[in-house]
Amino acid sequence: MNNNAELEQSDRGYPTGMVLWLLRAEALAVFAASISLFFFLGGEFWVLAVLFFAPDLSFVGYVVGKKAGAALYNAVHSYALPAVLAIAGVLTGLTILWHVALIFVAHAAFDRSLGYGLKYAAGFRHTHLGPIGNPPSAAAAFAQQGDV
Known part of the structure; x- marks a missing residue:
């Protein structure tokens, strides 16, 4: 099942x-299912187009700091908020809540299918799916520590 390279990398914490690849494929399946259900429940394309990238407005939390940015980003990018919206939609009969939850x-x-996971307070590129982007150069990493 696992090759030696995978076993050597298994202690990285992500x-x-x-x-x-299984987690990314799973996320792609959730993406396809939620988009399909959105349209099946009568969702309009323009609503999807307007709201699809709205969760990325949570990046504004990083203006306050890494910890606040990660907390806000994670609150908006977890599946908990859509679950609450979906339950509210069922209880109130408001279809728009279902639509927003699915979006x-x-x-x-x-x-997540692209590798952008939930964030750690260490910084934006540190996610539960592993680091994103190019690692900083040695000089940049040194400067980020406040030693320069």
């Missing part, structure tokens, strides 16, 4: 190898 699920799943 998924690697086939586990990472937010689709967005979070889309991000």
Whole structure:
């Protein structure tokens, strides 16, 4: 099942190898299912187009700091908020709440399928799916520590 390279990488604190690809494929399936359900429930394309990237407005939290940015980003990009919206939609009969919930699920799943996971307070590029982007150069990493 696992090759030696995967076993050597398994202690990194985030998924690697086939586990990472399985999580990304799973997210892609959730994305496809939520978009399909959105349209099945009568969702309009223009609503999807307007709201799909709305969760990314949570990046504004990083203006306050890494910890606040990660907390706000994670609150908006987890599946908990859409679950609450969906329950509210069922209880109130407001279809728009279902639609927004499905759009937010689709967005979070889309991000995860691309490798953008929930954030750690260490910084934007540190996610539960592993680091994103190019690692900083040695000089930049040194400067970020406040030693320069």
